[in-house]
Amino acid sequence: MxxxxxxxxxxxxxxxxxxxxxxxxxxxxxxxxxxxxxxxxxxxxxxxxxxxxxxxxxxxxxxxxxxxxxxxxVPVGHEGKGVGLFDHVTLYLPGDDETLQVQLVTTLRVNAGAGYISRESPLGRAIFGRRAGETVQVQVNAEVSYPAEIRAVERGEDDPSLPISQY
Structure with a gap:
């Protein structure tokens, strides 16, 4: 691993x-x-x-x-037009009628409370590589899933000021 x-x-x-x-x-x-x-x-x-x-x-x-x-x-550059590492993504969650701002980061810089989510998280896996306008199904576990609409994707860069996670 x-x-x-x-x-x-x-x-x-x-x-x-x-x-x-x-x-x-x-x-x-x-x-x-x-x-x-x-x-x-x-x-x-x-x-x-x-x-x-x-x-x-x-x-x-x-x-x-x-x-x-x-x-x-892993390289930071973008290979396509979909959501990539360090991109800022605006999501709409129809089940909660809520808009959410997240940034896709590496596992070392995760801080879900501040909107930094890992590419390996259920939400990160669902939106990675997808484009604005798409609706994805976020599979939390075998029983729980929810839809999320990607409203906007703003290209981001690796920000060295983001701290690494402590334990």
């Missing part, structure tokens, strides 16, 4: 890895050593918290390194 990411995604992940290794890791190691000096480790909250932060940082580094290693770099 691989994630489809852009060159900007890879660069942003590498920058975070570098920051975590060069800045945060030494800081967390220092905090663990200082907390250990307080004595009895079985009741030392500062020590346990420092270890937890250090382990979380190390886990995030491994996660990002694995993402980079297994990623498939």
């Amino acid at each position: 691989y994630d489809e990411l852009t060159a900007v995604d890879i660069q942003k992940m590498q920058e975070e890895i570098d920051h975590r290794i060069l800045v945060l890791r030494p800081q967390y190691i220092r905090e663990v050593q200082e907390a250990r000096a307080f004595g009895d480790l079985s009741e030392n909250f500062e020590y346990k918290e420092a270890k937890r932060q250090k382990n979380h940082n190390d886990s995030r580094i491994r996660y990002l390194q694995r993402m980079i290693k297994t990623a498939r770099v």
